Amino acid sequence: MHIARERRKRPQCRLFALFRPPRRIFEPSTVKNVPNLAKATARPSSAPSESPRLDEAERHEQKRLEALRRYDILDTPPEESFDRLTRLAAAHFDAPIALVTLVADERQWFKSCIGFDRRETNREVSFCHHALQSNGPLVVEDATEEVRFMDNPLVTGPTHIRFYAGAPLRTPDGYALGTLCVMDTQPRAFSDEDMTHLRDFAAAAMDALEQRRRAEAHRQAEQAQRASERKLRRIVENAQDVIYRIDAEGRWGFLSPSWKELTGYRPEESLGERFIEVLHPEDQSEALFDFEGRAEGPDRLLSREDRFVTKTGDVRWVRVRGRLITEEHGEVEGVIGTISDITDSRRMEAEREARQRAEELLEAKTSLLNNMSHELRTPLASILGFSEVLAAEGDEQQQEFAEIIGQNGKRLQRTLESVLHLAQIESNDETDLTLEPTDVADAVRTVAATYRPPAEDQDLSFEVRTPPEDEETRALLDREALEHLLDDLLSNAVKFTKEGGVTVSVDTGTSAVRLRVEDTGVGMSASFQSGTLFEEFTQESTGLDREYEGTGLGLAIARRLVEQMDGTIDVESSPGEGTTFTVRFPRLAPADTMDASPEAAPPRAKE
Structure with a gap:
């Protein structure tokens, strides 16, 4: 600190300032931003050769602004980590003004400021705008002697800036977002050691920015993860199918709330129990064999239909789907999947099959009865016809026999007609009805x-x-x-x-x-x-x-x-x-x- 103070007391020589090495007067890379000086120092060149350079500069600037937006820092409230750096910088360099600046498209915004009553300035009057275009820190020991700044409102106005030293805040991929800078209302010298310290302060500010960006990214990732977990929890809690996990020993490790609706057991009642215990006794050995076989074989997908015995003793059909999960070394950790209640669909399928079977039987019966109609009616008609002849022409005993034959034949005929009529009705053949x-x-x-x-x-x-x-x-x-x-x-x-x-x-x-x-x-x-x-x-x-x-x-x-x-x-x-x-x-x-x-x-x- 005492070295800086001594420098401030040392008289400033205009001649010395004018003939200081170019690095101290201005950075050659920024000459183009000062029209008069650019004309005096520019080399003759043709227009076509300048256009690609301008395009490259514009692309670089766009990428720099994109990098700045990634840090999401502009217009955020003050933060102690940055204010601490500006306080230390102001004290270390014995400067009344210390800033952490960020240069946006049209303005310069201060994340932290000591000794300056503004939060931002126009980029056109910004010293830091020029610092961004230098390869290292920019030092202006006397702004009134510097062509780029002698007419700057910050120099000619009430702010009365004379001294500026700023080091770029450069991202890991090389883009300068702003500076850490110190300013004074009096001209002053700046040593190489001061330059090194200024770089360190700028690096610390950049580290703070990186830490803030990582912390914000981590916070957003955690927030997204929590939102994803909430969404997943809502899905699990409202899923009609049971979502489950079984460990390597075949015990329930997780069961979604719909487990209670399916089995009558609360999930916590079943956790830790072996999965085969809820299976119907007739299904247990086959399910266990299937589980163990897939654990040892290449097929990691599980899909089967089983019967569960509920808490009240009812039997419900379920479809169990799952995938075997393995450790890094290939050992089976368990199974995750879903369980669907298919009791109603199984019942409907059974009813459908029963209806189909009944229709097939009815069709077979109808076919049989139609054949009977042909095979029985013809001989029956002959029997009845000959019984009538015998009753008319035979003797007394023959007439008695013929009467018995006729009565029973007619009875058989009525039975046959009733059976055929019923078969016709059951086959839904209503074509004979004329309403x-x-x-x-x-x-x-x-x-x-x-x-x-x-x-x-x-x-x-x-x-x-x-x-x-x-x-x-x-x-x-x-x-x-x-x-x-x-x-x-x-x-x-x-x-x-x-x-x-x-x-x-x-x-x-x-x-x-x-x-x-x-x-x-x-x-x-x-x-x-x-x-x-x-x-x-x-x-x-x-x-x-x-x-x-x-x-x-x-x-x-x-x-x-x-x-x-x-x-x-x-x-x-x-x-x-x-x-x-x-x-x-x-x-x-x-x-x-x-x-x-x-x-x-x-x-x-x-x-």
Whole structure:
């Protein structure tokens, strides 16, 4: 410090300043920035040779500014690490002004300043602008004697700058961002030792900038990592599939929250447990063998379907996917992957396969029955035909035999026709149904006339109740199917009634035509009504206890016919008290009688 003070007291010689070596007066690299001096010292040259130099200088300046932006330092608050350096520099050089400057595109900004009341100046009046273009520190011992600075507002104005010494803040890749500089309002000398110290101060300032940049980059990296971790945590916490990790011993090391939804166990309940313990016992050995085999083989991908046993004992199908993770030396550390609940998809697949199988069986049954139709009907027709001939031309005993043959043949024929009719309905073949306005009351009277004689032969009353002929009882039906339905219901009513009688009636509601067949026969139990009543080949009495003949197909066919014609069928019955079947069809309004068609079918029947 005392050396610097002595220098300040030493008188300054203008002649000495003017004839000082060029490094002290100005840097040759900056002559072009001073028009008059540039003209005096420039060598003759052609215009084409100057243009590439200017372009190179512009490119260099752009790269320098990009380097400055990478440090993200401009217009930041004061920082002690830089203020400490300027305080030390001011004290060391006994200078009233010490700055850490950064030169931007159009301005010079001070990261730290001692003894200067501004935070920035225009780049055009900046001493540091010239320092950036030198290979080393720039020293101006008396600005009033320096052509570049004698007219500078910082020199001629109230700031009264006379002395300047600045060393560039140079990045590791060679770009000068600014300077660490000291200034004085009095001219002064600057030794080589002072120059070395100034370089050290500038290097320390650059180190502070580098440290700040690395710290900021580290902070941003940590911030990005935390954001990435938060995003990953949200993904894991909200993932529908379970994300898992298994260690080399086959124990759960990580389980995402969806584990509880899948198994009923909280993740912390399962951590540390062996993964095979949650597997179905039948799947454990195969899964363990697969895991161990992949750990020893080249295939690092795992994909299999297993059954998990939940906390409540339920079994759920899962798809386990994963990848084996290895250490640096190739040893397996464990598995990471996902577990998907596929219980519903497995169930749907099983249902789909069952439907497909049922359709295949139905198709096979239909094919078989069609073949039966051809193979049985022809010989059966011959049997019935010859039985009629024998009954007409044979003797008394032969006629008796022929009658038995005919009765059983006709019974077999009815059975065959019922089976074929049911097969046709089950195959969804509705092409034979012709829906058209049909008078339900008229159909009832027609079919009922057929069953009155056998009912009276059994001493049963047989009553038919229909509305007056002027009351509309039409519905959009297939007449033949309706009569078949009536045949099934009335034949059962007569067959299962020993005492009392049978009543068939038709009435109309607001939107439906109602057909009802009542009998006082044996009735049915509630369990049979709610169970297999409308299923194929079923009767309440079976085996050796079976009292009534029949195939058990009539009601199955009846229900399917009703449904195909958009109707409903219900039953009420009690053992020993009789049975009532009620069928409802959508009533056809009078205005719809002329234009009714299957495409314009009314809604399903309601009361």
